[in-house]
Amino acid sequence: MAGKDQDPQGEWEQLRPDALLAIRGLADSLEVGDIPTQELLDLYVYSKRVVAEVMGARFDMEFPGLSPEFHRLREDLSETMVSRYGGSVPAPYLVVPYGSKVHEKLFHILLQRFDTEVPAGLLRVPTRDSVHTERRVRELRELGLDIDTKKHSGIDTYRLCSLNLDFSLIPKIIFNTARDKKHSLISRAELEKILKAG
Structure with a gap:
């Protein structure tokens, strides 16, 4: 995960590959279908966390910083x-x-x-x-x-x-x-x- 002091653009670039891997891994596991439930749940929880981080960074790139x-x-x-x-x-x-x-x-x-x-x-x-x-x-x-x-x-x-x-x-x-x-x-x-x- 990226550091909290990193700029949103840098965080976005750093987290994107992890998010893509997580999503692809989850998609592949869902396609296989006979993966153990606990393993599938672990993949889902990890993917959700990584995607939430990368999308939060993307939002911060557009947020003006002051309303x-x-x-x-x-x-x-x-x-x-x-x-x-x-x-x-x-x-x-x-x-x-x-x-x-x-x-x-x-x-x-x-x-x-x-x-x-x-x-x-x-x-x-x-x-x-x-x-x-x-x-x-x-x-x-x-x-x-x-x-x-x-x-x-x-x-x-x-x-x-x-x-x-x-x-x-x-x-x-x-x-x-x-x-x-x-x-x-x-x-x-x-x-x-x-x-x-x-």
Whole structure:
């Protein structure tokens, strides 16, 4: 596998031969048909991992590295949080969560296909088939993004419906941050009172 510090183009070039060998090996084994089940499963798991890596590198080659719209929405959310609760809630609780590169990549895909259903499998490409992809999308929704989920022919899909944030979720964001910090700066009861009044 390629190193994490390698550029996407170099990673793509390095991983492509391994992906081709893995796919051909799996295809040959499926064609033979009488291969032991465990051996076939091992080939499948290996092939899936290598292909996920190479396709993730390919995605990274096209990803601009920065989604201005993602950062603008986060700034809008931060400014609104501070304007509403800056005088009454401790500043460490007014931090916008879920700003990782993975969140940004997922948002980028949804934005590119705005108001179109995107299969969950496509969203797994930039995360290299991470099992947590769907959770990261749910976290984007927790920020107030209007992301619709549906099932089509047994396939989960996600659709970014609007770029207008739902600011009514701000109290929940603040409360969850405080909970993660074990309510160390203000009591839970006092925070709940402020958020309900706000």
